Amino acid sequence: MRGMYIHIPFCHQICHYCDFNKVFFKNQPVDEYIESMGKELTLMQEDGISFEGIETVFLGGGTPTSLSEKQLDRLLSIIQEHVDVKSLKEFSTEANPDELTLGKLRVLKDGGVNRLSIGVQSFDAEMLTKIGRTHSPGDAERVVTDARKVGFENISIDLIYGLPGQSRMQWEDTLIKATELDLPHYSGYSLIVEPKTVFYNLMNKGKLPLPGEDMEAEMFHMLIDHMEKNGRQQYEISNFSLPGLQSIHNKIYWENDTYAGVGAGAHGFLMGNRYSNIGPIAKYMEKVNSGLRPIQNTHIVTTIESMEEELFLGLRMSEGVSSSHFLKKFGKELDEVYGSTLDSLIQSGLIERVGERIKLTKIGVFRGNEVFQQFLN
Template sequence: MTIIQPHAADAAASQGSRKPQAVYLHIPFCTNKCFYCDFNSYVLKNQPVMEYLQGLEREMERTVKAVPPGEIKTIFVGGGTPTVLKPDEMEYFLKTVRTYFPNWSDSIEFSMEANPGTTDLEKLSVMREGGVNRVSFGVQSFQNELLQGIGRIHDTDDVYQSLENARKAGFENMSIDLMFGLPNQTVEMLAESVDKALALDLPHYSIYSLKVEENTLFHTMYKKNQLPLPNEDDELQMYLLLMDRMKKAGYEQYEISNFAKPGYHSRHNMAYWLNEDYYGLGAGAHGYVGHQRHMNIKGVNPYTEATKEGLPRLETFTVPKEEAMEDFMMVGLRVLSGVSESHFKEQFGLAIEEVFAKPLHRMLDAGLMEKTGEGYRLSEQGLLFGNDVFGTFIGSLTVKE
């Protein structure tokens, strides 16, 4: 029986002793809502965007006062669609980021999500000047009919135009998101999208499978049996096919849904997956700082108002050490190189083997995980059954049998 000390008892060995080095900022506006999206986003029209950006500024000010940042290694601006900001709003926003998080690492990764069709050369130039050095475009598919079917407003021409503008504005570190398992999508269509994406020769690709979330149009359609999703075999074929093509094209699959050329991993996402601290700022944003997770107020106006009084929290809770260790496994095993013994020890002062003996051996015996020189990772089979593996660790310490 391993005795697990609370965080405080071994603070030196635990995470949180370092100042946060990752920042997430949320821009909750979109030109329209996609049919599958349940993120915290609102249709832009008539929204008080400037007031929101001022609220965000107040949150940044309060945040760095409460927990001063370390040297910033990654900034990620997500949404919504951050690129719906007008150039002057964008300039103002990026200036505030620089003001409150001034200490940037030389190799900082500053990413912003963008939608094709919302990015002209002027805006991209403002972004570049404001410090953004990585853009992630939500392309999703290279078939216009599929794009319409998921509520995207762009078409494939916009994709090429946007990427060209981005290159002109000086961006070379770019990524696009693709999706598979879309309504009416065939294996051939997915293959075509992957090939067209690869032809762009970008350093990074994210390829996600569609998940029907509650409170979306797709969920309603799904319930009514009106969503013609590919069958499970086809969906599996798509996943196997895209992994194969990415590998042959020289991209490393470094996470379940992410592929990169050497040196181009999304370092911001890696901070999540390594269970490291990150600030979460903006309406509905999640953060994890000093063993505490928080979620911000979701509505635009309630959020903005709340920043006038204090930190705009919806909820905050301390993550007990047991839960943090489970989280470490859950997020860490998404990374294909796996979880590292030394990293676990550094955060918790314990060995993976002693904390998780039972679930670990169950997964090793089932052939869903395998040992590496560094620690443990998903096996090839385990990659397809990630949820079963993560689920085995979740609750193994926090739920009494």
């Protein structure tokens, strides 16, 4: 196992585009939930799952920084009881700009966290309100300054394009302000309207003025160009960094490697099984407190499925898929399994062979979903 994902499902505000497992913070059993995650970690170890030698821990949500300083401190103490935090290559947390106080930053730093992933999304105040965010552009700038003051150097911010009513000029302004912060890492995602979200309901009512596909493609192009001009290399379709500062935890997902999922609704991939935990917090806690692991669903990944995942996840990365690694992992040549599909995609100009690797072309990056679909039965 290379990584561990820990889910904090609490939010003080639900964003209009979010479909992750989350609840409003108020009146929730937050302290009890934190203790339950400690019990889950113990149950996993009793099941023979070793946390020795893991490379990364990632706190996601929800919003980990919705927790108080005391709650964050307790959570980090529990993690330290099970994981040798000092040996981690990367210990990340997601954060909201208006919740990440100097006090919380110090608690995180003292608890071993060494990377921040901050949900900025936009530097346009009006747009932030439209999408249900509660922070201001000034909050985003302030929190980066505070984080550096406390000693954080590995800082990333998330940005979203293709938002309702978003103009080319607004997106360009956000990109300029983002790179003026001179951070080592940026993530830029196109808006996906998911079921059970505010935006999904508005879209069904015809009240969500989204940019068209052409404008979205242009915004993606702007993102790539702007990051390249500012020395941030595109190492994955939506992620850009200075050399050597890629997200190790996210690369574990794209490299189709193993990780534990801890907490309500968390997903994991261990010993050939993909699993998901019980989502509702009360039911999750009830299961753990009864001495049982809170697994809702388990799927044994077949060899064919694992091969498919190796391709459509690996091709997301700029370095692409290694033919020699594929052979070592599956005992079969890449061309033996996918030769005709690869030849077709090469002829279409969507992928290319570079040495022993298969990669998306520049055109393929823009048509990634079309490429990935070719590897799914």
